[in-house]
Amino acid sequence: MNIIEWIKQPWPWYVAGPIIGLMVPALLIFGNKTFGISSSLRHVCAACVPAKIPFFQYDWKKEIWNLFFVFGIFLGGILTALYFQDDASVVVNENLVNELSGYGITEINGLIPEQLFGWSQVGTLRGIILMVFGGFLVGFGTRYAGGCTSGHAIMGLSNLQLPSLIATISFMAGGFIMANLILPYILAL
Amino acid sequence: MQQQTTNTDFEVRSLDAMCVNDEEVKTPGWHNIKYLIMGAVFGIVLIKSEVISWYRIQEMFRLQSFHMFGVIGSAVAVGALSVFLIKKLKIKSIYGETIVLPEKSFNKGQIYGGLLFGFGWAMTGACPGPLFAQLGYGATTILVTILAALTGTWVYGKFREQLPH
Numbered sequence: 001m002n003i004i005e006w007i008k009q010p011w012p013w014y015v016a017g018p019i020i021g022l023m024v025p026a027l028l029i030f031g032n033k034t035f036g037i038s039s040s041l042r043h044v045c046a047a048c049v050p051a052k053i054p055f056f057q058y059d060w061k062k063e064i065w066n067l068f069f070v071f072g073i074f075l076g077g078i079l080t081a082l083y084f085q086d087d088a089s090v091v092v093n094e095n096l097v098n099e100l101s102g103y104g105i106t107e108i109n110g111l112i113p114e115q116l117f118g119w120s121q122v123g124t125l126r127g128i129i130l131m132v133f134g135g136f137l138v139g140f141g142t143r144y145a146g147g148c149t150s151g152h153a154i155m156g157l158s159n160l161q162l163p164s165l166i167a168t169i170s171f172m173a174g175g176f177i178m179a180n181l182i183l184p185y186i187l188a189l
Numbered sequence: 190m191q192q193q194t195t196n197t198d199f200e201v202r203s204l205d206a207m208c209v210n211d212e213e214v215k216t217p218g219w220h221n222i223k224y225l226i227m228g229a230v231f232g233i234v235l236i237k238s239e240v241i242s243w244y245r246i247q248e249m250f251r252l253q254s255f256h257m258f259g260v261i262g263s264a265v266a267v268g269a270l271s272v273f274l275i276k277k278l279k280i281k282s283i284y285g286e287t288i289v290l291p292e293k294s295f296n297k298g299q300i301y302g303g304l305l306f307g308f309g310w311a312m313t314g315a316c317p318g319p320l321f322a323q324l325g326y327g328a329t330t331i332l333v334t335i336l337a338a339l340t341g342t343w344v345y346g347k348f349r350e351q352l353p354h
Contacts, residue, residue, distance in 0.1 A: 007237065013259030016238030020260065021267025023231055028275060030223055032282040034290065035268075038317040039200035041342040055346035062203040068221040070321050072228020077325020079229060080236045092244045093253040111242040112314065112323065117330050130312050135320075135334035137309030139341025142317060144302025144352065146198045146293070149316040152303075153261060158268030159290045167299040174307015179250030183311060 008086045023150075024158050033065055036151030038142035040070040103187040116187075126189040145170065197298050197354055199291040214284040232322045241322045243314030250311050296354040302345075309341075 027033040043060040044067070050056040092108050100108070105115045121127030142148040145167045147156060153171065156164020196204060238260055239245050248254035274280070275288055282288055310316055313334055315323060320338065323331045345352075 009237075011234070011238040013238065013256050014263055016234050016240065017260040017263030018267045019234050020231065021264035021271070023227065024268035025271035025275060026227055027224075028272075028288050028290075029280065029282055030227070031220075032284070032286050032288055033224075034200065034202065036200035037321075038342075039198065041317065041339055042198070042201065042346070044339055045343045045346060049343060051343075051347075053343075053346045055349050056343075058201070058204055063201055065221055065224045066200075068224035069228040069231075070318075072225040072230075073232035073235070073318055073321040074228075074325040075225065076229035076232020076234075077236060077322040077327075079325075080233050080322075081326050084233065084237065090239070090242065090244065093248050093251075096244065096247055096251065096253055108244070111236070111239060111244070111326070112328050112331075113243060117243070117328065119330055122330060122333055131330065131334045132337045134309045134312030135337025136341035136344075137305050138313060138315070138317065138320070138334070139309075139338030139343075140345045141302045141304070141306025141309055141341070143198065143342045143345040144298045145306055146296075146298060146302070147200055148306065148318070149261070149310075150318055151200045152299075154264050154268055156293060157265045158272045160269070160272075161293045163293040163295045163299050166295065167303045170300045170303025171307040171310060174304040175246075175250040175311040176307075177304075178308040178311035179247060182308070186312070 004084070007084050009088075010086065010091075020154065021158070024155055027069075031065060034151070035155040036066070036147055037070060037073075038139075038148035038151060039063070040066045041139050042143060043067055099184075100187075105187070124189075126186060129186050129189070141174075195296070195354070197296050199293045202291065214286055216284070231318065232325060235319055235322045236326055241315060241319035241326070246311065246314040298352070298354045301353065 024035050027035050043063050046056040046058060046060040089109055090111065097108055105113050107113065107115055116127070116130060122131065145152065147167060149171065152164040152167040157168060198204070235241050240257070240260055245254065245257055249257035272290065280288065317338065320331055320335050324335065
């Protein structure tokens with residue numbers, strides 16, 4: 001099997017996790033930067049719509065490396081779509097497949113269900129709640145918490161920061177509450 | 190620059206009084222290309238390991254799969270070992286700077302904001318990194334989610350002083 005074929009397959013956690021972990025020393029050694037992605041959203045606000053809000057009054061150009069990193073993630077997505085796309089169908093836990101089919105979500109393919117996040121869904125109540133309200137919570141919550149999965153869960157925990165452990169536990173608790181107790185009602189809409 | 194109230198955002202290092210190491214070395218703008226490359230590697234990993242998959246996130250929060258716990262757990266293990274070695278061996282950056290990591294202080298936002306982000310994570314199936322990867326991978330509706338996330342960040346900034354921290 002050649003290397004491109006190998007790359008195309010879904011990567012197991014023990015390959016992906018360590019590479020993600022290596023982002024921490026790579027950024028520290030190559031530029032004295034701490035791994036964190038959600039602050040890019042703040043920089044975009046500071047650059048585009050600061051609106052005299054104190055939280056956005058700072059020299060965002062000093063943090064421009066973060067916007068390069070985020071644009072790189074976007075380019076990585078394009079490169080994967082062009083060269084490393086996998087034709088095999090996605091393997092999803094049977095219980096989840098059954099649960100989703102109960103909400104009429106039967107087309108399990110790709111990485112994101114088209115029946116929830118396709119353009120045809122943008123105008124529906126369910127689509128608006130998931131994409132617009134969900135996205136809002138991601139932006140609001142990460143800045144309120146001072147970081148996201150990368151900044152707190154990976155960078156912060158790697159540096160043994162107690163506040164990051166508290167934040168990570170809160171992320172997980174929020175996710176468990178939403179997925180198990182609230183999301184079923186949204187998906188049923 | 191205006192004086193900020195207590196810092197809660199340790200990711201923005203130019204605002205962190207304890208970590209003013211950005212001023213030490215002036216590098217030409219094109220050096221930022223290295224962050225572009227690192228970002229691209231990160232993006233490819235996020236997609237090929239299916240971290241950006243809405244299904245994998247749902248499985249994680251329903252305890253139906255070990256995959257995401259394995260990814261995050263092994264990432265933290267490798268990250269922690271790296272940070273330990275950098276501190277222990279006093280490794281410097283390629284520009285010869287001393288590597289200083291921010292000491293974060295606790296505030297209630299880490300709980301309230303953390304819970305709210307957790308809700309959003311389970312709904313969208315994406316944290317901020319995966320959002321950009323999903324968009325690049327061709328999920329164009331994610332533009333809506335990213336705009337919503339920018340709005341959320343802006344609204345937080347607007348009402349920050351009224352929120353409990």
